[in-house]
Amino acid sequence: MRYEKGHKETTRQRIVEVASRQFRARGIDAVGLAAIMADAGLTNGAFYAHFGSKEDLVSDVLTSAQAGRERTLRTKLEHGISLDTAIRDYLSPRHRDNPGGGCPTAALVADVARRPKATRDAYTARIEDFVAVMAARLPAGSDEERRSKAIALYGLMVGTLQLARAVSDRGLSDRILASGVDAALALIGPSVSR
Amino acid sequence: MRYEKGHKETTRQRIVEVASRQFRARGIDAVGLAAIMADAGLTNGAFYAHFGSKEDLVSDVLTSAQAGRERTLRTKLEHGISLDTAIRDYLSPRHRDNPGGGCPTAALVADVARRPKATRDAYTARIEDFVAVMAARLPAGSDEERRSKAIALYGLMVGTLQLARAVSDRGLSDRILASGVDAALALIGPSVSR
DNA sequence: CTGCTTCTATTATGATCATAATATAGAATG
DNA sequence: CATTCTATATTATGATCATAATAGAAGCAG
Numbered sequence: 001m002r003y004e005k006g007h008k009e010t011t012r013q014r015i016v017e018v019a020s021r022q023f024r025a026r027g028i029d030a031v032g033l034a035a036i037m038a039d040a041g042l043t044n045g046a047f048y049a050h051f052g053s054k055e056d057l058v059s060d061v062l063t064s065a066q067a068g069r070e071r072t073l074r075t076k077l078e079h080g081i082s083l084d085t086a087i088r089d090y091l092s093p094r095h096r097d098n099p100g101g102g103c104p105t106a107a108l109v110a111d112v113a114r115r116p117k118a119t120r121d122a123y124t125a126r127i128e129d130f131v132a133v134m135a136a137r138l139p140a141g142s143d144e145e146r147r148s149k150a151i152a153l154y155g156l157m158v159g160t161l162q163l164a165r166a167v168s169d170r171g172l173s174d175r176i177l178a179s180g181v182d183a184a185l186a187l188i189g190p191s192v193s194r
Numbered sequence: 195m196r197y198e199k200g201h202k203e204t205t206r207q208r209i210v211e212v213a214s215r216q217f218r219a220r221g222i223d224a225v226g227l228a229a230i231m232a233d234a235g236l237t238n239g240a241f242y243a244h245f246g247s248k249e250d251l252v253s254d255v256l257t258s259a260q261a262g263r264e265r266t267l268r269t270k271l272e273h274g275i276s277l278d279t280a281i282r283d284y285l286s287p288r289h290r291d292n293p294g295g296g297c298p299t300a301a302l303v304a305d306v307a308r309r310p311k312a313t314r315d316a317y318t319a320r321i322e323d324f325v326a327v328m329a330a331r332l333p334a335g336s337d338e339e340r341r342s343k344a345i346a347l348y349g350l351m352v353g354t355l356q357l358a359r360a361v362s363d364r365g366l367s368d369r370i371l372a373s374g375v376d377a378a379l380a381l382i383g384p385s386v387s388r
Numbered sequence: 389c390t391g392c393t394t395c396t397a398t399t400a401t402g403a404t405c406a407t408a409a410t411a412t413a414g415a416a417t418g
Numbered sequence: 419c420a421t422t423c424t425a426t427a428t429t430a431t432g433a434t435c436a437t438a439a440t441a442g443a444a445g446c447a448g
Contacts, residue, residue: 027304029224032405043428045409054406120361123360151354151374152354152376162303162304162349163345163352166317167314168314172322175342179342183381228434236396238399239396241437
């Protein structure tokens with residue numbers, strides 16, 4: 001049947017959103033197209049009306065999820081929320097316990113490293129933008145120094161969150177998060193609004 | 195046919211080693227048992243003479259790989275290699291370009307977070323030991339302070355290496371590694387042998 | 389040197405995978 | 419109002435998945 005115009009775009013976005021959540025929660029390779037489509041209220045075969053391949057979807061998901069994260073961070077920072085607070089939110093039990101709705105990089109970096117070049121190209125561009133947003137908020141230093149610090153800070157946050165998620169002992173996991181916060185704040189140096 | 199005693203244990207170890215490399219290189223879910231067994235010079239069905247399930251193998255691989263890493267680090271440190279050097283080795287292009295032979299945590303943490311409790315329990319114990327080895331080499335501070343720093347340091351190293359691997363731009367990747375080294379050294383503070 | 393035992397191979401299972409061809413409903417277009 | 423167009427459904431493809439049952443070959447115990 002033919003649907004009202006705009007329907008296809010809506011459906012496509014729904015597929016991306018559903019896939020985004022499932023990929024982050026269960027890993028890219030662990031999620032089949034059938035599961036994604038069923039969750040989007042469609043069947044198997046409808047997938048190829050929207051994407052050329054699963055890899056195309058993966059690329060789309062990574063791009064939109066990371067761009068969404070960047071937008072959220074920028075909005076927060078523009079509304080006066082400190083970088084310190086953003087770091088504490090990132091390394092919070094709430095974020096740790098919600099991988100499906102959380103940072104796509106923390107959930108999928110290792111997976112990204114194994115994907116074809118086209119996918120990694122798209123991801124790389126989003127990472128550069130994201131790091132730039134963080135760097136702009138860092139106190140003191142040359143542009144290159146701030147950029148370097150932002151990169152390491154992001155690496156610290158991503159790695160720490162992943163460790164906190166992997167470990168099965170709740171107490172240890174909490175301490176991992178706390179250690180990450182301490183180190184992150186030490187790394188960015190004395191900030192105006194602590 | 196019946197083989198000389200000890201043969202089974204040898205074969206089992208070979209399976210673990212092959213799986214360890216493949217898991218780190220391609221991700222746990224992306225590697226099938228058939229590929230592992232073929233690479234070990236055996237066929238599909240021989241697997242269940244050695245392991246009860248794929249998950250048992252995963253648990254074994256994580257444990258042995260992380261324990262191996264800890265042993266290597268401890269040996270290095272005991273032979274007078276500085277923590278700084280160990281960090282530089284970890285965040286080197288060589289390590290980045292050899293995921294299959296590198297740190298199992300950098301390659302598989304996110305995967306571990308999605309595994310059943312038994313697997314995560316085994317992994318958690320290995321991580322605690324690993325962090326203890328690092329903490330023992332940190333300068334100054336109380337035991338708890340050193341432990342906290344060691345955790346964050348490991349998180350920083352893991353996350354940075356992952357970012358360097360995911361990004362498709364070689365120059366950016368190199369800069370990510372360099373930023374990670376700078377931040378790591380800053381984090382551990384002034385050390386005796388820089 | 390015969391027969392038991394054990395490790396591995398062979399083969400089979402049904403499920404699920406990504407991908408694709410065909411079918412159909414119904415809105416858009418004339 | 420008839421026709422064309424298209425988003426989705428249905429169904430099928432062959433590959434590969436983890437797991438399992440059966441078979442066979444050879445070291446070792448008697």
